[in-house]
Amino acid sequence: MSANTPLDQHTGVAVPLMRINIDTDAIIPSREMKRVSKEGLGEALFANWRYADVTTRRENPDFILNQDAYRQASILVAGDNFGCGSSREHAVWALKDFGIRVIVAPSFGSIFYGNCVLNGILPIRLAQSHVEALAAEIEAQPGVRFSVDLVKQQLSTPAGKLAEFDISAADKRMLVEGLDGIALTQQRDAEIVSFIAADREQRPWVYR
């Protein structure tokens, strides 16, 4: 686990993918997880949808990320329950490698949400109607750029839409400061050691 690029403000091209229940198998199919590595997974992102032939990587022109307006997208606007299913962190590594920094959806798969934060991607939960309005704005103007201010917890669009979002203080700090969670926890080592010592007395059968 290494520190991530801090994310306090971000402006980038937004792309809509409004199917509901997009699972991590769709974000990166199992067979694309070929190497024991977190790197270089961007080309496998949405492989089953993005390529007409996954072997040769011949593109499917109908898939939105293959349209020129969206090739540089860094903000994904998605349908409900995005990232449900398998815990594979490869889904987040693939999104990150592709260049996605922010994902907006009505709700997220819970493991996926945590994986985003740990890898420097900001997941934003907004009401369904908000998300639909954002998608409509993109569709009306492909290539439009949205801006996110994580410190103020705001997302704004050229059409003047402003959405405020919630995020836990801990997640916000991790993202804004690009922190390494392990190092952060290790600062509490004394606390952990004494907690375990007391717990050993209470629940000796747990310790082998």
Next chain:
Amino acid sequence: MSHATLVEKIWAQHRIADLGGGSALLLIDRVFLHERTGGIALQGLAAAGRAVRRPQQVFCTMDHIVDTFPGRGDATRMPGGTAFITSTRAAALEAGVNLFDINDPNQGIVHVVSAEQGITLPGLTQVCPDSHTCTLGGLGALAWGIGSTEAEHALATTTLPILRPKQMRVNFLGRLGRGVTAKDMILKLIGLHGASGGVGYAVEFAGAAVTSLPVEARLTLCNMAVEFGAWTGIIAPDDATFEYVSGRPYAPDGVLWQRAVDHWRSLASDAGAAFDREIDIQAETIAPQITWGTSPQHSISIDEPVPDPQSQPDEKRRAAMSRALAYMAVEPGRPLVGIPIDAAFIGSCTNARLSDLRAAAAILKGQRVATGIKAICVPGSSRVKQAAELEGLHQVFIDAGFEWRESGCSMCFFAGGESFGQGERVITTTNRNFENRQGPGTRSHLASPATVAASALKGQITDVRRLGRQR
């Protein structure tokens, strides 16, 4: 703490520090790894110059990528798969964690092994970089799936920062009907309340139809909590749990056992404990379930017609339904019963324990699967396989025309190796019917072992309750 839920009690016992905003740093009692994601976590840790803090509490098995054909070794059908196996083995040995390697008699699917070895105990916190870790809530442990980066955190510190979940209780009231199983209960719940119905919640399963379930069936019920979107599922430990855990290799014994049981008895939710949401389901209303689409929420009673997208007012849901119908090549307005299948699969951490194999074998005994059906049984662990063979179950499967495999995840998911073919229709005891989950273009119908066995015999989707009459 006089009105605490089961989850709140375990949470409080593991809370090292409050991190603000509803998060806490929790003590993690057990970490389980497998070669698909565990090797990456161990390597990532080593690359950062960090050590596994308490290797004796860390376990690793080979299940996801390993071949399930007899006489297997490190070679696998998945391109590049062998590297996952060898690098995970090397990293596990280097870190000194407990390893159930390919030919270890205790090898098997991670969540099956964890329960049967007594590694999971009631009241523990347990994590694994695998979404179905919630299976182990069936023993009254707080167990959930995490990512690889979180796994590195848990390995290095024996802790994890966790956002406190909301509390839901799902009460299955009354008694289950004949031919209805834990698999049908959870599919019914997801069918009624959706694949995101449990997002943000820890879900306690309760009620007479749950407490009367044998422990293995409780594991099935909790296994699919994640398909409900829940953070995890859990069931209060009781005498049946203690009896199940007792005498298992990693379980406590002697004086410690007595102390442990006393503690475990105190974990059940207090009367009057508050839940953010409660759902009641009458067990009598549950028929055997089957999925028609590409999400576990596309679940219906076996005698019910496939829903019509036209009756769905929400446009997004209507589109998702139409897409699923097209992928699955099924028609709305008609039940699935009678649709010909190409294959039947009995396996996975959902439904491949000994009781599942017994349930299927009871239906298959003395019968043969229909001509042309590819039928496969993959026991959930090497111990399950061994126990089944001692009872002669393997012979029932083989005589019925099933392949009898070595243990592993096998065709629960497609990793680029073995798969059911394009457009093949599979009835399966697994937990995910996503597009391409069991192979490119493969159509998966989730059901219980009994329904799968009955359907394999008929060569078509079959209501197990009517099997006798049809035959």
